[in-house]
Amino acid sequence: MEKFKNFTAVAAPLKEINIDTDKIIPKQYLKTIQRTGLGKGLFSEMRYNDDGTDNKNFVLNQDKYKNSKILVTGDNFGCGSSREHAPWALLDYGIKVVISTSFADIFYGNCFKNGMLPIVLDDKEVSLLMEETERGANATLGIDLENQEITTSDGNIINFKIDNFLKHCLLNGLDDIALTLEKDKDIGNYETEIKNIRPWV
Amino acid sequence: MSGARTIYDKIWDDHLVNKSEDGASLLYIDRHLIHEVTSPQAFEGLRVTNRKVRCPEKTLAVVDHNVPTTDRKNGIADEESRIQVEALAKNCKEFGIEYFNELDVRQGIVHVIGPEQGFTLPGTTIMCGDSHTSTHGAFGALAMGIGTSEVEHILATQTLIQKKAKNFRINVGGTPPKGVTAKDIILSIIGEIGTGGGTGSVIEYAGKAISDLTMEGRMTVCNMSIEGGARAGLIGPDEKTFAYMKDKPRSPKGDDFDKAIVYWNSLNTDKEAYFDREIYLDAASLPPVVTWGTSPEDVVSINGEVPDPELMDESKRQTKKNALEYMGLEPGTKIKDINLDIVFIGSCTNGRIEDLRQVAKVVEGHHVNENLNAMIVPGSGLVKEQAISEGLDKIFMAAGFEWREPGCSMCLAMNPDKLLPGQRCASTSNRNFEGRQGFRGRTHLVSPAMAAAAAIAGHFVDVREFTK
Numbered sequence: 001m002e003k004f005k006n007f008t009a010v011a012a013p014l015k016e017i018n019i020d021t022d023k024i025i026p027k028q029y030l031k032t033i034q035r036t037g038l039g040k041g042l043f044s045e046m047r048y049n050d051d052g053t054d055n056k057n058f059v060l061n062q063d064k065y066k067n068s069k070i071l072v073t074g075d076n077f078g079c080g081s082s083r084e085h086a087p088w089a090l091l092d093y094g095i096k097v098v099i100s101t102s103f104a105d106i107f108y109g110n111c112f113k114n115g116m117l118p119i120v121l122d123d124k125e126v127s128l129l130m131e132e133t134e135r136g137a138n139a140t141l142g143i144d145l146e147n148q149e150i151t152t153s154d155g156n157i158i159n160f161k162i163d164n165f166l167k168h169c170l171l172n173g174l175d176d177i178a179l180t181l182e183k184d185k186d187i188g189n190y191e192t193e194i195k196n197i198r199p200w201v
Numbered sequence: 202m203s204g205a206r207t208i209y210d211k212i213w214d215d216h217l218v219n220k221s222e223d224g225a226s227l228l229y230i231d232r233h234l235i236h237e238v239t240s241p242q243a244f245e246g247l248r249v250t251n252r253k254v255r256c257p258e259k260t261l262a263v264v265d266h267n268v269p270t271t272d273r274k275n276g277i278a279d280e281e282s283r284i285q286v287e288a289l290a291k292n293c294k295e296f297g298i299e300y301f302n303e304l305d306v307r308q309g310i311v312h313v314i315g316p317e318q319g320f321t322l323p324g325t326t327i328m329c330g331d332s333h334t335s336t337h338g339a340f341g342a343l344a345m346g347i348g349t350s351e352v353e354h355i356l357a358t359q360t361l362i363q364k365k366a367k368n369f370r371i372n373v374g375g376t377p378p379k380g381v382t383a384k385d386i387i388l389s390i391i392g393e394i395g396t397g398g399g400t401g402s403v404i405e406y407a408g409k410a411i412s413d414l415t416m417e418g419r420m421t422v423c424n425m426s427i428e429g430g431a432r433a434g435l436i437g438p439d440e441k442t443f444a445y446m447k448d449k450p451r452s453p454k455g456d457d458f459d460k461a462i463v464y465w466n467s468l469n470t471d472k473e474a475y476f477d478r479e480i481y482l483d484a485a486s487l488p489p490v491v492t493w494g495t496s497p498e499d500v501v502s503i504n505g506e507v508p509d510p511e512l513m514d515e516s517k518r519q520t521k522k523n524a525l526e527y528m529g530l531e532p533g534t535k536i537k538d539i540n541l542d543i544v545f546i547g548s549c550t551n552g553r554i555e556d557l558r559q560v561a562k563v564v565e566g567h568h569v570n571e572n573l574n575a576m577i578v579p580g581s582g583l584v585k586e587q588a589i590s591e592g593l594d595k596i597f598m599a600a601g602f603e604w605r606e607p608g609c610s611m612c613l614a615m616n617p618d619k620l621l622p623g624q625r626c627a628s629t630s631n632r633n634f635e636g637r638q639g640f641r642g643r644t645h646l647v648s649p650a651m652a653a654a655a656a657i658a659g660h661f662v663d664v665r666e667f668t669k
């Protein structure tokens with residue numbers, strides 16, 4: 001996994017609440033057996049017109065948000081299906097950070113497995129960033145994971161919380177499986193113990 | 202560990218391989234279910250890193266999401282679906298995992314076949330790359346949906362890195378009125394707590410109305426825990442659980458079964474156990490319900506009407522207005538006045554034998570309304586066999602229902618069973634999201650009995666009046 005690096009980019013507002021993973025990446029794109037190439041399906045039912053052309057009303061199709069790498073959105077983002085295709089699609093499109101008041105648990109976890117950073121802020125802070133994003137390309141946000149800071153283009157700083165282990169993995173691009181395989185002996189010991197006390201499992 | 206614990210605490214403690222300082226623990230996974238949609242990239246990951254599957258016998262594979270529900274003898278016509286199904290078969294063969302293919306009578310929706318095979322056991326940890334894994338919590342198992350990276354993690358290590366969730370107990374007391382089912386109970390709960398209400402928690406369902414449910418009803422309740430945002434749903438195991446487990450192909454046998462029961466009994470939540478949150482509902486006051494919007498929390502009584510977003514909290518107003526526009530509904534419309542084009546009965550929420558019996562009871566001697574199409578998709582090949590042996594298939598077909606092969610079908614429309622744009626469906630599945638059952642399709646979630654009554658009437662009706 002790539003290491004997460006600080007960056008500054010345009011942020012796009014997606015004002016709805018409860019954006020589910022069916023909306024992020026509809027099922028017709030789930031028939032792939034690969035992780036890549038899902039960006040074209042991102043938000044497709046909102047993003048494209050029936051004839052396949054871009055829906056100009058959709059935020060990511062507007063010129064001022066063309067190069068967004070950050071999404072600022074409403075409560076409970078990523079609810080519904082566990083499909084990891086949701087973060088894959090966001091990432092393939094170029095979105096690396098999503099900011100919301102809350103995320104669904106599975107989506108939240110899936111982001112970290114792919115080097116993406118979901119940031120939880122309180123209502124006020126998210127509203128403030130929503131307002132910022134209205135300024136389009138003139139309002140970039142700086143993301144600093146090391147110091148857990150978001151910097152607005154006016155220089156205001158918002159701090160965010162994040163679990164230390166998850167932060168460590170993102171910053172160092174660590175592969176969970178490699179980390180766990182180091183504990184192979186512990187796993188083996190557990191298995192031996194269980195065979196004795198719960199043989200039916 | 203000392204002190205009073207919840208069932209979740211106990212299962213958690215019994216599966217800790219080790220605990221690290223920062224609270225992210227390594228949890229042993231007893232059972233792993235996989236299907237064709239969320240597993241190919243995990244196997245690919247193993248291949249790229251040259252890793253093996255640690256315990257192939259602890260994983261069971263089945264195809265369900267992509268398979269057509271009409272005759273399968275000639276294979277799968279859709280090329281992408283076929284490739285995905287073939288990839289699963291190939292991966293299972295290569296890594297030594299047991300696999301039920303689309304022609305196997307044991308094939309069915311992953312959350313229907315787990316319990317049916319006795320693969321799902323009380324007190325175990327069960328994971329699947331599918332959010333409705335919560336279904337298996339009905340047996341007092343810790344069952345969670347995971348992403349594909351975690352599927353790969355389990356395949357390689359038989360463990361998961363997890364943080365402990367909060368304990369949330371939902372007590373449902375009383376006896377539901379006739380015609381009010383497990384589905385109405387869980388939809389009402391979600392209406393109450395909202396789709397984010399359970400975020401960060403494991404929900405334990407308790408109370409008389411829950412213990413009175415059959416195992417099928419308990420599965421329906423636990424199934425939709427994820428619609429309430431919870432990591433998992435759990436119900437403490439009891440005599441009904443053990444009776445269901447007995448003689449299932451993979452359940453413990455003989456002496457082991459007796460020993461297992463002693464352990465399973467010890468898992469129930471201690472009297473003084475601490476819950477971070479607790480709520481109470483009275484089942485006696487619940488009506489049959491219908492969803493009106495595009496979120497499972499948009500729940501209203503069958504005798505109610507479509508609500509007015511203008512009267513809602515500001516943070517929800519715009520989203521709910523969009524939902525009504527998508528659904529093609531006006532505030533104030535009576536639910537009973539909503540006409541339907543399609544009725545879908547099936548899914549891992551309501552595709553089990555008891556659900557089909559409920560449907561048969563309502564539709565026997567009636568005929569599906571001429572203005573709509575109605576389809577019944579059994580949750581597995583074994584459910585289908587059972588239904589046939591009870592003669593339910595004859596009742597369904599005589600009433601004008603299509604009687605299909607098992608699979609996920611129109612629950613998510615990855616196979617050819619789809620709503621057309623604008624079509625309105627009464628569905629026994631679990632999600633009414635935009636496009637879920639087909640591009641621009643409109644979904645109303647209901648119980649099997651309510652779906653059955655609506656299929657006959659052509660619009661929503663109160664099943665309690667219908668069966669009079």
Ligand code: SF4
Pocket residue numbers: 265266310311312331333548549550608609612613630631
């Ligand atoms: S029936 Fe629906 S919810 Fe259940 S596993 Fe299949 S697609 Fe998912």
